[in-house]
Amino acid sequence: MAPETRRSSKTSPEYELIYWPGIPGRGEVVRLLFEDAGVAYKDTAKASRAVETVLAHSAPESAGDAANPPTFAPPVLRHGGLVINQLPNILLYLAPRLGLGPASGNEVYHLNELALTILDGLLAEVHETHHPIATDQYYDEQKAEAKKRAKAFREARLPKFLGYLQRVLDGERSGGGGWLYGEFTYVDLVLFQCFDGTKYAFPKTVEKLKKTGKYDGVFRLYDAVRERPNIKAYLESDRRIDYADGIWRHYPELEEDE
Numbered sequence: 380m381a382p383e384t385r386r387s388s389k390t391s392p393e394y395e396l397i398y399w400p401g402i403p404g405r406g407e408v409v410r411l412l413f414e415d416a417g418v419a420y421k422d423t424a425k426a427s428r429a430v431e432t433v434l435a436h437s438a439p440e441s442a443g444d445a446a447n448p449p450t451f452a453p454p455v456l457r458h459g460g461l462v463i464n465q466l467p468n469i470l471l472y473l474a475p476r477l478g479l480g481p482a483s484g485n486e487v488y489h490l491n492e493l494a495l496t497i498l499d500g501l502l503a504e505v506h507e508t509h510h511p512i513a514t515d516q517y518y519d520e521q522k523a524e525a526k527k528r529a530k531a532f533r534e535a536r537l538p539k540f541l542g543y544l545q546r547v548l549d550g551e552r553s554g555g556g557g558w559l560y561g562e563f564t565y566v567d568l569v570l571f572q573c574f575d576g577t578k579y580a581f582p583k584t585v586e587k588l589k590k591t592g593k594y595d596g597v598f599r600l601y602d603a604v605r606e607r608p609n610i611k612a613y614l615e616s617d618r619r620i621d622y623a624d625g626i627w628r629h630y631p632e633l634e635e636d637e
């Protein structure tokens with residue numbers, strides 16, 4: 380699974396990622412694929428007029444074009460004449476092109492299943508802990524519900540998702556090599572980013588779960604991704620964006636019981 384292009388071999392990147400500036404968010408998962416593969420990409424979050432670019436792809440007036448329906452929300456990927464959104468869809472498109480997953484066969488659907496589950500549990504449900512009622516209202520307007528939702532996430536949902544991921548790692552298909560699906564694939568990057576964000580949001584909870592020893596494979600995978608040379612270099616670079624008021628937020632009170 381060799382990637383199509385290496386970073387150094389391109390002057391003008393063929394791929395363009397359109398995402399909000401200032402937060403890692405869903406865009407970060409896409410970035411990690413490019414970074415691990417060493418494939419150049421234009422990142423509009425780091426360019427001027429970043430917000431305008433996002434709005435051009437998500438505002439109610441945005442109409443798409445003759446080849447592409449309007450996109451609903453970022454992240455958006457542009458590749459040649461193709462414009463697509465929905466993170467798992469972008470991952471499906473990129474994985475075979477970047478050497479991070481197969482192009483066809485049953486494996487495509489297994490990998491997508493794993494990616495969707497990780498995105499449900501460690502991205503969407505984390506977001507719902509601080510925005511359980513309305514995404515377009517402030518956290519302060521839904522604090523009481525957030526507290527209840529966060530408690531349920533910490534006590535039931537997070538252990539359930541980590542337990543599932545550990546079962547995947549323990550399963551025969553994983554192959555015992557430490558990656559979710561035999562050889563290293565994009566779903567290992569999805570898990571790394573979503574678990575990193577979850578650790579940021581719920582540090583005490585994750586530390587407590589680590590101590591149980593029930594999810595050691597998940598923690599080992601996380602550490603192993605961190606040590607991949609291109610990922611390590613990226614994480615140490617100023618291209619990596621700090622967590623802020625995005626999907627993965629840290630509100631200490633959401634880790635406290637009454």
Ligand SMILES: N[C@@H](CCC(=O)N[C@@H](CS)C(=O)NCC(=O)O)C(=O)O
Nearest residue numbers: 404405406452453454464465466467
């Ligand atoms: N299911 C979509 C969700 C996209 C989404 O919620 N994007 C956020 C940023 S991470 C956004 O700006 N949403 C605007 C909206 O939903 O109105 C995906 O996976 O890409």
